[in-house]
Amino acid sequence: MFARQLWEAEAGSTPIHQLDGRVKLMLLAVLGIGVILIDSPRTLFLLLAATLTGHAAAKTSLRRWTLLALFLLIAAWGSMVSQAMFYNQEPRNPIVCLIAPATPLLGRLTDGVYIYQEGLAYGAVQAMRSCIMLTYGFLLCWTTDPRELLRSLVFWRLPYELSFMAVTGLRFLPVVLSETATVITAQRLRGFAASKAMSPAGAVRTAFRTLWPVLARSLRRAVTLAMSVESRGFGSGWRMAAMPPLTTGGKAMLAGCLAAALLAGAAKLLYVFQFNGWAHFAGCRFVYDFARQWL
Amino acid sequence: MRTSDLWRWLIVLIFAASLAALGWYVFMADSGTRRTAGREGGGSYRQTAQLALGQVEVKNYQRMGFTRGILRFSPDSGLLAVGTENGQVIMLSREGEVLWRRPAGLGKVTALEFSPEGDCLYVGETSADGSLYCLDAASGRERWKNSVAAGLGVDLKRKSHPGVIRLLADRTGRVFALGQRYDRTAAGESVYRGQIFCLSPEGAELWRFPAAGAMDAWVNWMGADEQGRRIVFGTANFDTERRYRYDKNIYCLNAGSGAEAWSSSLEPAPPFQRTILRGSPNIAADGEYVAAMASDGRAFLLDARGRELWRRHLSAPKKLDEIYLNAVGRDAYVLGGLVVFTTINTYNNANWQLPTPVEHPASNSLFVFDTAGKFVARWRAGGGIEEIAFASARQIAVAVGRNTKTKDPAVHGIYVLALPDAAAAEKLATDGPCAAVAVSPDERLVAGIEAPLQLDDGTIVGGYRLWLWKKTGSR
Numbered sequence: 195m196f197a198r199q200l201w202e203a204e205a206g207s208t209p210i211h212q213l214d215g216r217v218k219l220m221l222l223a224v225l226g227i228g229v230i231l232i233d234s235p236r237t238l239f240l241l242l243a244a245t246l247t248g249h250a251a252a253k254t255s256l257r258r259w260t261l262l263a264l265f266l267l268i269a270a271w272g273s274m275v276s277q278a279m280f281y282n283q284e285p286r287n288p289i290v291c292l293i294a295p296a297t298p299l300l301g302r303l304t305d306g307v308y309i310y311q312e313g314l315a316y317g318a319v320q321a322m323r324s325c326i327m328l329t330y331g332f333l334l335c336w337t338t339d340p341r342e343l344l345r346s347l348v349f350w351r352l353p354y355e356l357s358f359m360a361v362t363g364l365r366f367l368p369v370v371l372s373e374t375a376t377v378i379t380a381q382r383l384r385g386f387a388a389s390k391a392m393s394p395a396g397a398v399r400t401a402f403r404t405l406w407p408v409l410a411r412s413l414r415r416a417v418t419l420a421m422s423v424e425s426r427g428f429g430s431g432w433r434m435a436a437m438p439p440l441t442t443g444g445k446a447m448l449a450g451c452l453a454a455a456l457l458a459g460a461a462k463l464l465y466v467f468q469f470n471g472w473a474h475f476a477g478c479r480f481v482y483d484f485a486r487q488w489l
Numbered sequence: 490m491r492t493s494d495l496w497r498w499l500i501v502l503i504f505a506a507s508l509a510a511l512g513w514y515v516f517m518a519d520s521g522t523r524r525t526a527g528r529e530g531g532g533s534y535r536q537t538a539q540l541a542l543g544q545v546e547v548k549n550y551q552r553m554g555f556t557r558g559i560l561r562f563s564p565d566s567g568l569l570a571v572g573t574e575n576g577q578v579i580m581l582s583r584e585g586e587v588l589w590r591r592p593a594g595l596g597k598v599t600a601l602e603f604s605p606e607g608d609c610l611y612v613g614e615t616s617a618d619g620s621l622y623c624l625d626a627a628s629g630r631e632r633w634k635n636s637v638a639a640g641l642g643v644d645l646k647r648k649s650h651p652g653v654i655r656l657l658a659d660r661t662g663r664v665f666a667l668g669q670r671y672d673r674t675a676a677g678e679s680v681y682r683g684q685i686f687c688l689s690p691e692g693a694e695l696w697r698f699p700a701a702g703a704m705d706a707w708v709n710w711m712g713a714d715e716q717g718r719r720i721v722f723g724t725a726n727f728d729t730e731r732r733y734r735y736d737k738n739i740y741c742l743n744a745g746s747g748a749e750a751w752s753s754s755l756e757p758a759p760p761f762q763r764t765i766l767r768g769s770p771n772i773a774a775d776g777e778y779v780a781a782m783a784s785d786g787r788a789f790l791l792d793a794r795g796r797e798l799w800r801r802h803l804s805a806p807k808k809l810d811e812i813y814l815n816a817v818g819r820d821a822y823v824l825g826g827l828v829v830f831t832t833i834n835t836y837n838n839a840n841w842q843l844p845t846p847v848e849h850p851a852s853n854s855l856f857v858f859d860t861a862g863k864f865v866a867r868w869r870a871g872g873g874i875e876e877i878a879f880a881s882a883r884q885i886a887v888a889v890g891r892n893t894k895t896k897d898p899a900v901h902g903i904y905v906l907a908l909p910d911a912a913a914a915e916k917l918a919t920d921g922p923c924a925a926v927a928v929s930p931d932e933r934l935v936a937g938i939e940a941p942l943q944l945d946d947g948t949i950v951g952g953y954r955l956w957l958w959k960k961t962g963s964r
Contacts, residue, residue, distance in 0.1 A: 239511065239515045246508075256498070260497040263501050287544070287547035287949075288547070288947065291948055294946050294947045296946060306947050318511060472645075474617045474645050479594070483592070483594025
């Protein structure tokens, strides 16, 4: 997990690697808006399956699959279990009773602890939203050269300074993890025993002992980087060379992606209008039915 | 393989299993058909299939209220149509195989009926369009659609939608649809608008009642004779302060023209100030008699011209701590030479949603009389009578739901009673309360919809699912 190579982009010849960074970024934007607007668990699951298929197409290594799976498992189960137990909207239907209301002390205190059907479904939707973005984010980072990412961000009219900061942040993550690994190794060499950190107090102590050196080293790197970019004229009006025009395939994909997003957005808007009683068009019934089931 | 690789594969496998479980939950959890290996349903019936119908709100013993579902067998007993509370129409074969499913989308499925040939399924929905669909029974494809109830108006903001709440089809293929819309004014007054439509088999409107405007009455039920000559409907106008234009209790229409043939008033029975008919009247197959059961517990039999032949007081309200408790009357059917009436749960006259502390002695009962008014039999269900179904005058199936007083889940199920004595009951047990029942015209199949129920200790019994039983013996 702390290996720097695990987090950085890797060159490859798969169609995902070859896909233009600008298209990938547009897909990221569409997905980001889409997962907020879409409420249908079926569509969210299909989107999650699609992003995972992207990893398979990009021939993601087993080590990276492990990392991705670990993140997704924590996000999905954490969200589902917590929402299933603490869901407080009505109606809520218990499907499993963990602590019966008649149980002495705990039952009376909590009025019963249940796994709620609606909570599970709500948690699953939230989990899938997070997982889609997480999965696609990893796909983007692992298959796109940071320099291409920077140029693509600038192409989409993000200010150069912000684009640079975003890409630098991305590149800093593996560096920070690598630093953390170095600090932990150094602590072990000085006699640090992991078993002693199992208590809450021990965990806090260990965290501080690890965080301070990591923070210090990160700041030192940041200062070096700042001086380096300043010395190269960062922010003095220098601009990057323009990107080559998009290929026909890239343009088609971009157009398809935007058209699908616009259509879905319009359908959702119509549905929201009728749901709130603002406008209902009898001729749009198939759009309403589609939006209710899939959006 | 190294240990680290083993761990990696294990994490990936756990992830794959979680993903598969999530996929199953998202796509399949609501729609699993389980064929059962001939589990005995009780007596001469054998359970042949079970079908999950999706997720619904789980009811408990603390509040009254119903989980709904509609079941209809085709005239040749080969198909079973199911309308679910969560807006799906499902068609099954007589073996319980799902042939097709059709989501109602924005609408709620509020009525189902097969055409006399069984090739069409009519579906009534409650939605902003208030449509009636004619679906191909074999494929589920839409043949035609008519927004018959749209004329009743819609208030999108208050979610007051028109709906087709009852459908009947006569032997000539004409379809009779009862349209209804409920609204509430800013002053809190309940407003009902109702219309009855007659459509040709092709979906063209032949007539409507009233010809102009809508009835200002709550019309919840409509019955027709087998030949489609007469239609009867009752009103449930409970508002005592209001003056209704349609203030009679039973109306009979000429099914050929939609003109009113006769109407009848049933004076209220104190302490009630209105006579309310919610699950009746019904007209005999030959059109000779009209049976009606009022909510106040009175049973009526009228002749074909609306003249009262006799009445019986099956459930008298009982006063308890200044509040009247009553076993509400609901169903009334004429089956051959017999007349069948039912009473349902005990209701508190001051607040129908709150369970009562005691049961009314006449509650949840089925009464059988002959057409001369002579008492034949009474059968008492251990739980709420949710629906009755029959295919002939030989037997009747009763869906029995929860009993909010005894709280005994053992009473849930379908009871098949032989008429006229209603004594030889066969019980087809379900785990949760039974919400709906249907009997196939050949009387070989019985279908029921079970609802989930939360017991007082928090455990859930049953689920929202369809049960199908097949008769194997001759008993």
